[in-house]
Amino acid sequence: xxxxxxxxxxxxxxxxxxxxxxxxxxxxxxxxxxxxxxxxxxxxxxxxxxxxxxxxxxxxxxxxxxxxxxxxxxxxxxxxxxxxxxxxxxxxxxxxxxxxxxxx
Numbered sequence: 001x002x003x004x005x006x007x008x009x010x011x012x013x014x015x016x017x018x019x020x021x022x023x024x025x026x027x028x029x030x031x032x033x034x035x036x037x038x039x040x041x042x043x044x045x046x047x048x049x050x051x052x053x054x055x056x057x058x059x060x061x062x063x064x065x066x067x068x069x070x071x072x073x074x075x076x077x078x079x080x081x082x083x084x085x086x087x088x089x090x091x092x093x094x095x096x097x098x099x100x101x102x103x104x
Contacts (some may be wrong), residue, residue, distance in 0.1 A: 002040075009039035019043075065100060071092045 013023045013032075019039050027035035073081060073089040086092040 005040040005043055006036060008043060009036045012043075014037055016085070062101075065097055066093060069096050 003036075009023070013017050013027070014020075019042065022033045022042075023039045026038050030038075070089070070093055073092050077100060078089070081089060081092045084092075086095065
């Protein structure tokens, strides 16, 4: 399991993601190997919290979710939204946001 986390951490340091910026800053201060282990530890802690059923701190703020749902609703169009059983764009956003927030 440990080797898998380290391999994943090495890959995360190569692709654009939220941990990459942090990991590269650690690599600049401490070296690439220590940064890789630090990212692996962050992943391990995140998995542990997930398995314990704790809320995920990495979820997006509500306002950003509303913006993204609004863009999705615009892309879908009113006809598609109504065919899915929603009265209008606002109802679509509110109900989808409720569903997203109800996940543990």
